[in-house]
Amino acid sequence: MSFYDEHHRALQDHFDSRALADTLQAITVQPELDTDTAEFLASREFFFLTTVRSDGFPTVSHKGGPLGFVKVLDPTTVAFPSYDGNGMFLSMGNIAATAKVGLLFIDFETPHRVRLHGEATVSADDELLGEFPGAELIVRVA
Template identity: 55%
Template sequence: MTVLYGTEHRALQDERDTRRLADLWQEMLIHGELAADEQAFIAARDMFFLSTVDARGNPTVSYKGGQPGFVRVIDATTILFPDYDGNGMCLSLGNIAQNRAIGLLFIDFETPHRLRVQGEAEISRDPDLIAAFPGATLAVKIRITDAFVNCARYIHRYEKVEQSRHAPAANGKQPIAEWKRIDLIQPHLSATDRPEAEAAGALSMDEYLQKVAARQS
C-alpha cells in the first residue's frame, strides 16, 4: 500500500487538526485489492476519469467512456480498459508510455457513489487482448496499488443520461466523428480515417459548428 501523506499533507492536517482522522482513513479505507463489490461496481461503469503524468511531471485528466462493462476486471489487482479512436494526440497513452503511474475515478451519478483507483499501467498491443474490446485500437492493463471509496456527498445527482452514440457497439462499429469531416482537417487525417471522412462528405467549419449547435439545442 502506498504511503499517502508527505510533509505538506501533514502540515495541512495539523493546521486543521485532522491528522488523527487522516490516519484513520488510511488505515480503514486504503487497500491494495478490489473487494467483490468494488469489482462489480467497476464492471458496471460506462465511464471514468483517467489521470496521467507526462515526462516533465505535468498531469492531465481525460474522460473515458464506452458501453457498460468496457472496463474489465481480471482479478482483485488487475483491470483492463480499451483505447478507442480519438483525436490522434495520444496524450494519455503517451504519458503512460513515459510514466506508468495513473489514477482512475469511477463515479455513479445516480446513487451517488465513487471509487478511486491508483496503479501502474502498461500499453498492450496483444491482438487477442485488443480483440476482447470491439472497436479498440489498443488495450491498457493496470496493476492496482491502491483503491478506496470517497465520501459522495458533493457528487451532483443525476438520473441516467443518454449514452453517447459513439460508444462502440458489440461489433466494434461507431459513427464517424463529424469533426473528421471538416475540410481543413481532412488533409491531416490518417490514411485509415481519410476514406471514410471523404465518403461522408466535407463540412466547412461553419457547417460543423451549426451541426454541433443543433445537436445541443
C-alpha cells in the first residue's frame, strides 16, 4: 500500500509539493518503532485517538493515563488501557467495527509529534488488563 493515494498526489501536483511530500515521507514514515520513539510514547500522559464507524464517520478522542500507560510490546505493536469516561464507548465500538485507528502523541513544549496508524483490537480479557487498575479494556494496535 502506498502512503499517498491519487487524491493526495493530485493536490501535491497542483501545489507543486510532490517532491517535498516524498522527502517528508522518506524521513518521517517508519515501518517499526525505534527505541527513541518507544521512550517518547512512554513519556506521554495522553494522546489523541481517531477511529472510524462502520459507515465511515470519524471521531477523535483524548486518551490519558499515568506515564507509561502506552506500552510498546514490540517494534510493530503498542497497547493501551481503556477507562470508561462517559459510557458511550465510541472509540472502542468503532475499533470493534472497523479496526482502523490513528494515534497522535504530542509534546507541546517541543515541536515533537508521533503519529501511529494501524489496525486495532479491543479485548476485555487481555493479559495486560491486570497492569492497569480500573481499566475495562485493552487495545492493541499493530
